[in-house]
Amino acid sequence: MKNQELLKIAEEYGTPVYVYEVEKIREQYKKLTESFDDKTRFFYAAKALTNINILKYIQALGANIDCVSIHEVSLAIKAGFTPDRILFTPNCVDITEIETAMRLRVHINIDNISILEQFGNKYGDTYPVFVRINPHILAGGNYKISTGHIDSKFGISIHQLRHIQRIVKTTGLKVEGLHMHTGSEIKDIDVFIQGLEIMFQMLEYFPDIKYIDMGSGFKVPYQQGELETDVKSLGKKVLKAITAFKKESGKDFELWFEPGKYLVSESGSFLVSANVIKQTTATVFVGVNSGFNHLVRPMFYDSYHKIENLSNQVGPERIYTVVGNICETDTFAWDRKINEVKEGNVLVLRNAGAYGFEMSSNFNSRLKPAEVMFMKGKAHLIRKREVFEDLLKNQIEVL
Ligand SMILES: *Cc1c(COP(=O)(O)O)cnc(C)c1O
Numbered sequence: 001m002k003n004q005e006l007l008k009i010a011e012e013y014g015t016p017v018y019v020y021e022v023e024k025i026r027e028q029y030k031k032l033t034e035s036f037d038d039k040t041r042f043f044y045a046a047k048a049l050t051n052i053n054i055l056k057y058i059q060a061l062g063a064n065i066d067c068v069s070i071h072e073v074s075l076a077i078k079a080g081f082t083p084d085r086i087l088f089t090p091n092c093v094d095i096t097e098i099e100t101a102m103r104l105r106v107h108i109n110i111d112n113i114s115i116l117e118q119f120g121n122k123y124g125d126t127y128p129v130f131v132r133i134n135p136h137i138l139a140g141g142n143y144k145i146s147t148g149h150i151d152s153k154f155g156i157s158i159h160q161l162r163h164i165q166r167i168v169k170t171t172g173l174k175v176e177g178l179h180m181h182t183g184s185e186i187k188d189i190d191v192f193i194q195g196l197e198i199m200f201q202m203l204e205y206f207p208d209i210k211y212i213d214m215g216s217g218f219k220v221p222y223q224q225g226e227l228e229t230d231v232k233s234l235g236k237k238v239l240k241a242i243t244a245f246k247k248e249s250g251k252d253f254e255l256w257f258e259p260g261k262y263l264v265s266e267s268g269s270f271l272v273s274a275n276v277i278k279q280t281t282a283t284v285f286v287g288v289n290s291g292f293n294h295l296v297r298p299m300f301y302d303s304y305h306k307i308e309n310l311s312n313q314v315g316p317e318r319i320y321t322v323v324g325n326i327c328e329t330d331t332f333a334w335d336r337k338i339n340e341v342k343e344g345n346v347l348v349l350r351n352a353g354a355y356g357f358e359m360s361s362n363f364n365s366r367l368k369p370a371e372v373m374f375m376k377g378k379a380h381l382i383r384k385r386e387v388f389e390d391l392l393k394n395q396i397e398v399l
Contacts, residue, residue, distance in 0.1 A: 003308070008379075013372055014370070016290040017369050018356060018357045018372070020371070021374045022267060025061070025267045029061050036255070041064050042257050045066045047358065048358060055076060055081075065086050087108075107130060109177070109179050113163055123173075124173065130211070135198045176211060178203075181258065184216070200245050213258065218231065260355075261355070271347070272289055273344060274287070283319075284321065288322060293364060294366075296355075305332065306349070308348050309340070318339075322336060357369065369385060
């Protein structure tokens, strides 16, 4: 998608606006499916971006979906995913949310002993489940997004294997799948092989396993010089290990992954306008008409998003600090070379498809941005920009 097309969208729909080029999602999905065999299934981690149109698009690609809340499950069903293509992987939910998922007939992934025991006691062998294992592998780009380490709240520790076995034995519970997700932005593909080997060992203890789900953590490049997770060699290595294991053990199972960021990050651009150029004694700030209320990743994860000036694509570069309009430290980027910015210019933050709109809020009583889908050369508004009334929508005035 060309810069001119982005600029046209900014003019037509205003800023701030998220734009998703769906062709990019298709390309990423194709790269994954081509790197593995036909039997490997990919479950899009919906929490990265849940606009219903994006879910429908991903559904039509043939992907499956991984949901972390019951409402994501409902969105998935609305988008056309059949229950066998939905995996529910919640964390710290109560048994009633699990039971709702059960009535919807989706795959359920249980991540703590307490619920496993309650579920087993109530339903015995009538509804097979997944167990989320915490293998205690530290992986991922940032502590906040690493989920497999010893301090993590996710999964059931591998050291509690005996306890899981006791519950299974006592209640008759059927474990149809084993799951692990060690974090996001994993560059070192050997982490997956390490995880897989732990899974192979676990198989011995669970005779009913049909699925092994290795989660995700597939990385996309944000900065110059950064690399994407090499899914091609990952595919080769993983398939080789699995083929050997299956042959040796006589066991069979399906391999699943749950890419979120990998599928949608690069499809997304976030367009903002420069409100103010502010020269201080220390730097030149570009103050834009957005903030961490719309894109929290830079402040929350120290993430890097490439920034370009769409209104001035050829001028000399200057060094800027790009900040938002929220009344708290609110920095998108320090010391960036950007083509000279004038007030009113439209800037693009790249790689904003994943965990962008999805993590937005109304902090400072500001309105959430619009979302536009770009498909087959055409822009479609897929979420209206919020209006003032939305702020009061659920408030009850008692004074
Ligand atoms: C967030 C999450 C994912 C996706 O992670 P990405 O880094 O976006 O690919 C996959 N599985 C589970 C269980 C998750 O919570």
